[in-house]
Amino acid sequence: MVASGARKEQIVATASELFRQRGYHATTVRDIARELDLQGGSLYAHIDSKDAVLREIVARAAEAFFAAVEQLAGEPWPAATRLRAMIHAHIGVVTSRLNDATVFLQDWRYLEEPGRAEILRLRDAYEALFRQVLAEGIAAGEFTVRDPRLASIMLLSGLNALPGWFRPDGALSADHIAAEYAEMLLHGLSVRPLADEEDDR
Amino acid sequence: MVASGARKEQIVATASELFRQRGYHATTVRDIARELDLQGGSLYAHIDSKDAVLREIVARAAEAFFAAVEQLAGEPWPAATRLRAMIHAHIGVVTSRLNDATVFLQDWRYLEEPGRAEILRLRDAYEALFRQVLAEGIAAGEFTVRDPRLASIMLLSGLNALPGWFRPDGALSADHIAAEYAEMLLHGLSVRPLADEEDDR
DNA sequence: CCTACCGATCGGTAGG
DNA sequence: CCTACCGATCGGTAGG
Numbered sequence: 001m002v003a004s005g006a007r008k009e010q011i012v013a014t015a016s017e018l019f020r021q022r023g024y025h026a027t028t029v030r031d032i033a034r035e036l037d038l039q040g041g042s043l044y045a046h047i048d049s050k051d052a053v054l055r056e057i058v059a060r061a062a063e064a065f066f067a068a069v070e071q072l073a074g075e076p077w078p079a080a081t082r083l084r085a086m087i088h089a090h091i092g093v094v095t096s097r098l099n100d101a102t103v104f105l106q107d108w109r110y111l112e113e114p115g116r117a118e119i120l121r122l123r124d125a126y127e128a129l130f131r132q133v134l135a136e137g138i139a140a141g142e143f144t145v146r147d148p149r150l151a152s153i154m155l156l157s158g159l160n161a162l163p164g165w166f167r168p169d170g171a172l173s174a175d176h177i178a179a180e181y182a183e184m185l186l187h188g189l190s191v192r193p194l195a196d197e198e199d200d201r
Numbered sequence: 202m203v204a205s206g207a208r209k210e211q212i213v214a215t216a217s218e219l220f221r222q223r224g225y226h227a228t229t230v231r232d233i234a235r236e237l238d239l240q241g242g243s244l245y246a247h248i249d250s251k252d253a254v255l256r257e258i259v260a261r262a263a264e265a266f267f268a269a270v271e272q273l274a275g276e277p278w279p280a281a282t283r284l285r286a287m288i289h290a291h292i293g294v295v296t297s298r299l300n301d302a303t304v305f306l307q308d309w310r311y312l313e314e315p316g317r318a319e320i321l322r323l324r325d326a327y328e329a330l331f332r333q334v335l336a337e338g339i340a341a342g343e344f345t346v347r348d349p350r351l352a353s354i355m356l357l358s359g360l361n362a363l364p365g366w367f368r369p370d371g372a373l374s375a376d377h378i379a380a381e382y383a384e385m386l387l388h389g390l391s392v393r394p395l396a397d398e399e400d401d402r
Numbered sequence: 403c404c405t406a407c408c409g410a411t412c413g414g415t416a417g418g
Numbered sequence: 419c420c421t422a423c424c425g426a427t428c429g430g431t432a433g434g
Contacts, residue, residue, distance in 0.1 A: 007419095025226035026311065029413060042419045044414065080391050110227065134390070145390050150373075150381050153366060154359045155390075161358030172351075180351050188389030189335070189346050189356075190281050208403095230429060243403045245430065 008046040015053045016099035024107040055115045061104030062122045064093045073129040079137025088178040094162045095174035102163035127152050155185055209247040216254045217300035225308040256316045262305030263323045265294045274330040280338025289379040295363045296375035303364035328353050356386055
């Protein structure tokens with residue numbers, strides 16, 4: 001057990017950036033120390049272990065996702081409206097906390113137990129927020145989707161791949177991406193079935 | 202440089218499975234050797250380096266994706282029909298070559314240069330197949346999408362997350378998933394603005 | 403394909 | 419927070 005403080009914040013933030021760039025196992029504690037002009041061993045005055053740092057990063061990201069999305073899922077709005085808001089919120093977290101969110105999505109499975117199992121539960125609870133809204137939308141006749149689980153997985157898969165290509169200084173803003181994604185997901189890529197030729201498989 | 206042979210095949214296949222399960226950096230060459238009842242150093246009679254094994258796995262996966270999808274992109278069919286076929290083919294590769302495909306998608310960035318840069322080029326060329334079909338579909342009035350690049354990224358993001366949850370012995374077959382994904386992607390999650398809720402697929 | 407080994411590096415600790 | 423160090427393990431090689 002080790003004190004928390006400003007120095008520890010720096011260590012976790014630096015680790016988050018390096019883990020995002022290189023991956024957890026390709027980053028050494030001495031890489032982190034070097035960024036802060038410290039000796040490798042000196043980190044351990046502030047942290048318990050490399051795994052504990054990963055745990056903290058992942059926990060922070062999970063909290064950010066829940067804080068942004070959980071309430072929206074329960075608003076008294078049409079399911080499509082809620083889903084749109086949740087998509088914007090989720091993308092907002094990924095893009096505004098890019099380091100933590102990327103590490104969460106990319107390296108959570110390297111957590112030691114029981115931290116790993118705990119994160120698995122959180123992930124499922126988070127996905128359930130989307131699944132639930134989709135199910136409600138189906139019940140209300142707003143969505144045509146057959147399988148809300150498959151739909152929530154596909155939707156989140158699309159959003160969670162953002163770290164692989166989003167560039168904070170790129171041409172596409174988070175809001176633009178969110179609006180386009182929501183549009184494509186809700187209305188599909190193709191023209192409406194009644195409007196044209198295309199038949200199915 | 203080292204001979205190829207049946208033993209080498211076993212080594213690459215075993216590495217592919219372990220890399221998929223644990224990740225490249227969390228797998229040691231001795232883990233691979235142990236699975237084959239060999240000593241760690243003995244692997245090097247058959248392989249050049251751990252990186253070379255990763256390169257081979259990734260190259261095989263890339264070839265499988267191109268072999269399955271490239272021709273479909275150029276067929277003289279409506280864009281929506283081609284896209285549907287490409288989705289099925291891509292998911293077919295992911296699910297039937299799960300080890301290689303997963304390692305490709307998850308660990309390609311750990312390749313040493315110039316292998317890594319080469320794979321980046323291949324990935325873009327592959328994505329371009331989808332981008333191109335989407336662009337043609339837009340030009341033909343089949344698709345309403347505004348940005349074919351964004352659409353191709355979202356689409357492939359959904360398909361490429363499959364290794365994270367697909368279970369070969371699970372209830373959902375590859376064909377079922379492909380059909381549902383294609384449906385959701387092409388027609389969207391929500392009710393059509395023009396049609397009423399029941400549209401056949 | 404094994405035995406035996408290499409230098410390098412890993413995460414982490416003792417003791418100041 | 420540093421110096422100095424720990425045992426363990428890493429990918430890889432020499433020489434049979």
